[in-house]
Amino acid sequence: MNHQYYNVLGVMSGTSLDGIDIAHVTLVYKEIWSFEIHIAETIPYTPEVKKKLALAITYDRADIISINQEYTAYLAVQINTFIEKNGLNNLLAVCSHGHTIFHQPENKYTLQLGNLPQLAQLINQRVICDYRVQDVELNGQGAPLVPIGDRLLFGAYDYCLNLGGFANMSFEQNGQRMAYDICAVNVVLNHYSLKLGEEYDSGGAFAKAGTLQISLLDQLNALDFYHQKAPKSLGMEWVNRNIFPILDQIENIYDILATYTEHVALQIAKHLKENKSLFITGGGTFNTHLLESLEKHTNAKIILPNSIIVENKEALIFALLGVLRMRNQNNCLASVTGADHDHCSGRIYLP
The missing domain is CATH 3.30.420.40 (ATPase, nucleotide binding domain)
Incomplete structure (x- = not known):
């Protein structure tokens, strides 16, 4: 054509x-x-x-x-x-x-x-x-x-991160585009926000009101998927089998959201090299508490495009x-x- x-x-x-x-x-x-x-x-x-x-x-x-x-x-x-x-x-x-x-x-x-x-x-x-x-x-x-779109349309940035139901990231390495799913994001956060009567955690307010549960955080960070090499991807089957059983050990939804938001920030940050540009899109971009948590764990230069690209990339x-x-x-x-x-x-x- x-x-x-x-x-x-x-x-x-x-x-x-x-x-x-x-x-x-x-x-x-x-x-x-x-x-x-x-x-x-x-x-x-x-x-x-x-x-x-x-x-x-x-x-x-x-x-x-x-x-x-x-x-x-x-x-x-x-x-x-x-x-x-x-x-x-x-x-x-x-x-x-x-x-x-x-x-x-x-x-x-x-x-x-x-x-x-x-x-x-x-x-x-x-x-x-x-x-x-x-x-x-x-x-x-x-x-x-x-990632093929990241390369062809947004190749000026070192990392392209999408914060949707799952977090996935792509980048160039030795002349090849590399990419993989990092962790679940909104499929988990929205699941627990619904228990508080809201479809999502607006701005991360629920998470911000909770208390970090170190034992749960350690269990999440120890999951085998995070130690596997790429290529790798995630689906709801994995979330149902691995994430919810850990988080459901406690009843306080605010603490669950606080802990899981910190978990997401940690998992993303460990994949970023220093002083690189990080182009972020997806619904999770509006979770300011999540972005603040990510900034605590990395010195990447976070770049947020206009809302029409954020929501429709x-x-x-x-x-x-x-x-x-x-x-x-x-x-x-x-x-x-x-x-x-x-x-x-x-x-x-x-x-």
Whole structure:
């Protein structure tokens, strides 16, 4: 494909269940890539949809097939509404990540809802989606996928850190892009904030009101995952198996949040070299207490972009992954995922 100018939508749903991020972006290639996010919106999940997605990890095969069809139809409604509301025309493609339910690369299995061929028919647009499956089939982790975008769009920074449901970071090392998941973030913090009647810990206020529990912190820091070498990635299965049993040893939710926030800051800080630039995006960027805790443990130069990039970098980059797929260029890096080789991943569905 010879297009140099790409008018597309990027669509993303994170594991923290904030909602569906949709971004209308222009990507331009003129020796280097540039972008503009024209308009973006996070469409919150209804309580019913959020509950279904949270419980989907427990569903049997028949129920998973059903919720995949249901979610695809739900996603189509949100995309169509966004397109109509904003008067968008001549879109080249809708590049959608879907919503991760299962992520078990060790079992050669990963599943993102909403990646069915029907999506293209329901929105009457070309769809590029399902980026992770091929990488897992090639013995990769299927994650993280964002680092190719970090390299091509945000390569001026030493580290690119995303604070979403999970923290993941990418950087250049010996001419290769390296990246991996560091720890769970908002999937844990939001879980306990709900017990205090809020969907998230606004500004880290709950954590700030709690008392650090050293014994819990030591148990968290001792988990095997943190001592494994990259490539490595995380999913909710790992959180359910490893994180919640430790934190649930105590009843005080404020203390749990205080301890886990400190844990996140420590785990991120140990991956940073001194005096390097750290470009941070994702919903966790608005957790000022977490950022203050991170600053205590590192002297990295923290850089926060404008809010539209903070909130929509992943949607932007999944738009880029879709464009690279249309160009038949590699969008998955073996140095990041551990796959057998770099490759061009994603399924293309036509209406």
